[in-house]
Amino acid sequence: MRLIVEHRTRYRFSEPQTRLIQCLRMTPDDTDDQTVIGWSIDVDCDARLRESRDGLGNRQAMLYADGPIDGIEISVRGEVLTGDHGGVVRGTHEPLPPVFYLRETERTVAGAALSGFMVEALAGGADAAAIDAVTRAIHGRFKLASHVEELRDAAATFAAEAATGRELAQMLVAGLRAAEIPARYVSGYRQREGRACAPHGWVEAFAGAEGWIAVDPSAGGRIDERYVRVAIGLDTASVTPVAGSRLGPGEEMLDVALIVEQARGQ
Amino acid sequence: MGDLRAFDEIWGQGGPDNPREPLAMLADWIAETPREELARRLEAAENTFRQLGITFAVYGDRDAAERIIPFDIVPRVFLADEWARLSEGLIQRVEAINAFLDDIYGDRRILADGVLPPDIVFRNPQFRHEVAGIRPPHGIWAHICGIDLVRTGPDDFFVLEDNARTPSGVSYMLENREAMIRLCPELFRNFRVAAVDSYPDRLHETMRSVAPPGAGSRPVCVVLTPGHFNSAYYEHSFLADSMGIELVEPADLVVDDDIVWMQTIAGRVKVDVIYRRIDDDFLDPVVFRPDSLLGVPGIMSAYRAGNVTLINAPGNGIADDKAIYSYMPEIVRYYSGGEAKLPNVETYRCREPQALKYVLDRLPELVVKLVDGSGGYGMLVGPTASSEEIERFRAALIAEPHRYIAQPTLALSTVPTLTEKGLAPRHVDFRPFVLTGRDGVQVVPGGLTRVALKEGSLVVNSSQGGGTKDSFVLLPEARQMQKMGGMFQQQELGS
Numbered sequence: 001m002r003l004i005v006e007h008r009t010r011y012r013f014s015e016p017q018t019r020l021i022q023c024l025r026m027t028p029d030d031t032d033d034q035t036v037i038g039w040s041i042d043v044d045c046d047a048r049l050r051e052s053r054d055g056l057g058n059r060q061a062m063l064y065a066d067g068p069i070d071g072i073e074i075s076v077r078g079e080v081l082t083g084d085h086g087g088v089v090r091g092t093h094e095p096l097p098p099v100f101y102l103r104e105t106e107r108t109v110a111g112a113a114l115s116g117f118m119v120e121a122l123a124g125g126a127d128a129a130a131i132d133a134v135t136r137a138i139h140g141r142f143k144l145a146s147h148v149e150e151l152r153d154a155a156a157t158f159a160a161e162a163a164t165g166r167e168l169a170q171m172l173v174a175g176l177r178a179a180e181i182p183a184r185y186v187s188g189y190r191q192r193e194g195r196a197c198a199p200h201g202w203v204e205a206f207a208g209a210e211g212w213i214a215v216d217p218s219a220g221g222r223i224d225e226r227y228v229r230v231a232i233g234l235d236t237a238s239v240t241p242v243a244g245s246r247l248g249p250g251e252e253m254l255d256v257a258l259i260v261e262q263a264r265g266q
Numbered sequence: 267m268g269d270l271r272a273f274d275e276i277w278g279q280g281g282p283d284n285p286r287e288p289l290a291m292l293a294d295w296i297a298e299t300p301r302e303e304l305a306r307r308l309e310a311a312e313n314t315f316r317q318l319g320i321t322f323a324v325y326g327d328r329d330a331a332e333r334i335i336p337f338d339i340v341p342r343v344f345l346a347d348e349w350a351r352l353s354e355g356l357i358q359r360v361e362a363i364n365a366f367l368d369d370i371y372g373d374r375r376i377l378a379d380g381v382l383p384p385d386i387v388f389r390n391p392q393f394r395h396e397v398a399g400i401r402p403p404h405g406i407w408a409h410i411c412g413i414d415l416v417r418t419g420p421d422d423f424f425v426l427e428d429n430a431r432t433p434s435g436v437s438y439m440l441e442n443r444e445a446m447i448r449l450c451p452e453l454f455r456n457f458r459v460a461a462v463d464s465y466p467d468r469l470h471e472t473m474r475s476v477a478p479p480g481a482g483s484r485p486v487c488v489v490l491t492p493g494h495f496n497s498a499y500y501e502h503s504f505l506a507d508s509m510g511i512e513l514v515e516p517a518d519l520v521v522d523d524d525i526v527w528m529q530t531i532a533g534r535v536k537v538d539v540i541y542r543r544i545d546d547d548f549l550d551p552v553v554f555r556p557d558s559l560l561g562v563p564g565i566m567s568a569y570r571a572g573n574v575t576l577i578n579a580p581g582n583g584i585a586d587d588k589a590i591y592s593y594m595p596e597i598v599r600y601y602s603g604g605e606a607k608l609p610n611v612e613t614y615r616c617r618e619p620q621a622l623k624y625v626l627d628r629l630p631e632l633v634v635k636l637v638d639g640s641g642g643y644g645m646l647v648g649p650t651a652s653s654e655e656i657e658r659f660r661a662a663l664i665a666e667p668h669r670y671i672a673q674p675t676l677a678l679s680t681v682p683t684l685t686e687k688g689l690a691p692r693h694v695d696f697r698p699f700v701l702t703g704r705d706g707v708q709v710v711p712g713g714l715t716r717v718a719l720k721e722g723s724l725v726v727n728s729s730q731g732g733g734t735k736d737s738f739v740l741l742p743e744a745r746q747m748q749k750m751g752g753m754f755q756q757q758e759l760g761s
Contacts, residue, residue, distance in 0.1 A: 050571065
């Protein structure tokens with residue numbers, strides 16, 4: 001499938017900023033499942049971009065801009081050719097071994113309730129089938145929310161009735177780790193019919209001999225050719241598309257617009 | 267506890283009347299100098315420290331905002347041959363620490379070879395994935411190490427703890443020496459004491475030697491402090507002053523285009539080497555804790571791009587973590603090819619069920635430490651603990667055994683110390699400072715001796731009522747000029 005991504009992030013500041021430094025994790029890499037045909041990041045002010053790769057293998061770009069800045073718009077546009085390998089992840093940069101992804105973070109403390117749920121849903125398994133089963137179980141248990149004021153951590157998500165896709169993904173990551181299955185949060189894009197959507201989050205879990213497999217708890221199953229993988233991390237906080245620091249007073253207003261669609265003519 | 271078996275470094279096992287032979291002259295000085303005179307000198311030294319502002323804040327003590335660390339006028343002395351052996355062990359250890367860090371953030375051969383269980387590295391929050399794949403200039407990570415040692419006999423030294431992040435205390439080594447030279451000049455006439463005052467020059471040279479390749483022949487070095495409210499601010503400003511380089515706060519630095527700039531009245535100056543005294547967590551809000559107000563946004567990107575050297579390197583916590591500590595003998599053997607010349611204190615890893623059982627059976631005899639604790643907090647000293655404390659630790663150990671290690675209570679050596687009741691032995695430990703630069707490893711002939719001022723106490727931490735002493739390293743008898751690190755170490759003082 002040929003997917004076109006247009007992701008616009010606009011910050012407006014109530015007062016002009018002296019300096020702006022942002023880390024952008026908005027650039028996908030080629031994997032066995034996806035080939036990046038074209039990708040560009042444009043900024044509507046005088047800014048310098050420096051590309052590098054972080055310790056987890058993600059591509060990132062540092063953005064440096066001098067003030068006075070009233071606002072900044074970061075426009076990402078790209079085209080990716082995707083395939084469907086049944087959610088089996090191959091061809092990724094893996095600087096760290098799976099055991100690293102057992103590490104707990106502040107947002108991925110499972111708590112007793114989630115851990116108990118996992119034990120039951122995994123039924124002693126740690127293979128791909130068990131991971132699929134637990135993904136379905138989570139999908140069945142929660143109503144999908146389109147928006148929350150502030151993203152909740154894993155334990156708080158589990159106590160709720162409804163959660164966003166990203167919250168569910170982070171929660172599944174926490175639950176899998178509690179069951180000693182290496183798991184990581186993936187941020188990226190998902191194409192859906194008929195509506196614009198926010199950047200999406202799903203899960204890659206390490207299923208032993210089967211390697212890393214990608215599951216999406218908000219869809220209840222493996223990912224397919226409608227997904228574009230951008231960055232991995234230990235939790236939602238570590239893969240935010242724009243992490244930044246600004247020097248200056250006042251408030252900031254954030255406005256995100258996203259279109260993920262299939263290229264015409266297919 | 268008043269352990270009679272403890273080895274006294276001046277009096278030996280024989281008491282004041284029968285001192286160790288090479289130190290008889292010092293024992294005489296202690297015996298013959300009137301108590302009032304010693305007390306007067308001690309007070310003069312402490313007044314100086316107070317005026318200089320060498321204070322520290324006690325965490326959790328709101329009444330006493332800042333105190334000086336008590337000083338003791340009786341020095342601690344290392345004989346030349348003792349020091350030579352100690353130095354060899356320290357160099358071997360610090361070389362291993364650097365090799366370990368370079369390996370663990372690089373190829374990870376040590377894990378491939380099965381020397382360490384991978385999970386104690388990868389699941390350890392001290393392993394910073396943010397620096398994985400980075401290689402600092404010359405592969406040096408721990409440029410400044412403070413290795414905490416204890417002694418139990420004439421030739422029995424043990425490493426209690428490695429400090430490879432931002433070890434503090436070197437200003438005490440230097441200020442204590444200055445006070446001693448001023449207040450007890452006769453000691454420096456009678457003993458040939460190795461000078462420590464070259465430390466700032468050696469540190470500066472170390473910093474310059476690890477500048478990034480593009481820095482040019484005169485790299486710009488700075489000391490980065492979190493600010494004057496920090497408990498070690500005196501040391502930060504002291505070191506910058508004595509090296510003759512800028513002391514900067516985070517707001518003085520900006521990162522642009524992956525380059526660190528210092529804002530000065532004359533304009534922007536590119537910075538090449540930063541001796542940062544800010545913990546990893548707070549160093550860069552873009553990469554580490556986003557709520558940090560102490561950091562320099564973007565500094566890690568400049569570091570990753572190889573445009574600035576950070577001293578010590580971020581991520582070093584994985585080398586001095588208490589869980590890793592117990593594997594240090596294996597780590598030293600792996601990288602040096604020989605046995606560790608400085609042994610560890612025997613350590614029980616409570617994460618291992620058998621060790622946990624052993625520890626729980628012997629809590630009143632052991633010292634129990636939190637794997638991620640420091641400064642004497644979260645620590646149980648079994649022999650001096652109340653039964654409530656012991657039971658509290660027992661419960662904590664059972665609940666979270668992986669967070670603890672335990673060690674036997676050592677009969678730490680003592681040094682005569684001036685107390686309210688006269689001169690009496692008090693337990694000490696020792697932190698020498700080891701510098702690693704492009705041209706190798708050097709041990710400064712001196713260090714920080716911490717002394718537990720309370721009778722029988724084994725806790726030397728300043729936050730828990732410890733004090734400091736000067737640490738003399740005696741030069742070899744043969745009056746050889748010894749060339750070390752490009753500096754002549756012999757210094758004649760007094761007549």
